[in-house]
Amino acid sequence: MALVSFDAQIRKPIIRLKDGINRLRDAEYAKAVYLGGSREFRDLGGVLNQMGEKLAEREASREEQKRRLEEMVAIRTAELKSLVDKLEIGEENRKPLMADISHELRTPLAITLGEADVTLRTAGKLSEELSDSLARIRESAKHTNQIVDDMLTVARYEAGQLRLDRTETDLRKIMHDAVSMLPKAVQIKIPDAPVMARVDEVRLRQSILALSQNARRYGGLTVSVELLDGETGHIIAVEDDGPGLNAAEKSQAFDRF
Incomplete structure (x- = not known):
């Protein structure tokens, strides 16, 4: 129990x-x-x-x-996706719009520049004050036209419309042309013999000029442009004797603006 x-x-x-x-x-x-x-x-x-x-x-x-x-x-998530889609659509619309705007701006600038040049050819009949005024107008138009050209290049690149006109060209000539556009002397180091390559002369000159201007503006007192042989092609090196970039700046070196 x-x-x-x-x-x-x-x-x-x-x-x-x-x-x-x-x-x-x-x-x-x-x-x-x-x-x-x-x-x-x-x-x-x-x-x-x-x-x-x-x-x-x-x-x-x-x-x-x-x-x-x-x-x-x-x-x-759906709201964010919708917003991203709208932004992407807006960005895609912006690219051709910027290209169109830049292209349309070139016409009035070309007219302004042309009219100033024509008028200045008769500078002997104009007062000194008016001649100086027209000269400033011409230089401003040339400067603005260059900015518009840069905008058009960027816009066409973003819109996938940038085309390269490649021709067999002596790289030394392109380097000389770019350096000659700078206001201050730049050392240029090139071989004695022609260095031929199939490139877009305008775009390459524009790139060398931009790098040289940055080196002159933000680098040291001495700027050099050198043409070298690389393992797979040619190298155009722009160098200055300034302090260089720190790690944070290097990470942003190829960002726009």
Whole structure:
């Protein structure tokens, strides 16, 4: 009789308690825990069931929060994608627009420059003040025309419309032409013999001129342009004796502007 009582009142409730705790650990909250046995075990079973209910409510709340968060993320992702799409469309529209604007600006600038040149040819019949004024107009038009040309080049490149006119050209001539456009002397180091390459003369001269102007503006007092032979072709190196770029500046060296 004592063994039967021990089995019913203690051993089996302990086994059920272990099973109940395992179910709670595995997040199985639906099935209630019934321990049986003495009043203490029954009270303990009630506590476990209350704990299971609380955990089930918390789990349900967590799932609801997760669902809402996923919905919010999906909505925000869709909004962001829509915004990115609009920006991409706007950017694609901007590229040909900039090319068109730059192209259209060239016509009035060419007219202004041409009219100033024609009028200045009769400078002997004009007052000195008027001649100086026309000369300034001509120089301003030339400067603005150069800026517009640069804008047009960038716009065409971004729009995928930039075409290179490659011809067999002596690189030494291009370097001389670029250096001659600078206001201050630049050292030029080139071979004695012609160095022929199939390049776009205008674009290459423009690149050398831009690098040389940057070196003159932001580098040291001495600027040199050198033509070298590389492993797979020719190298045009623009060098100055300034302090150079730090690590942060190097990472931005090829960014626009």
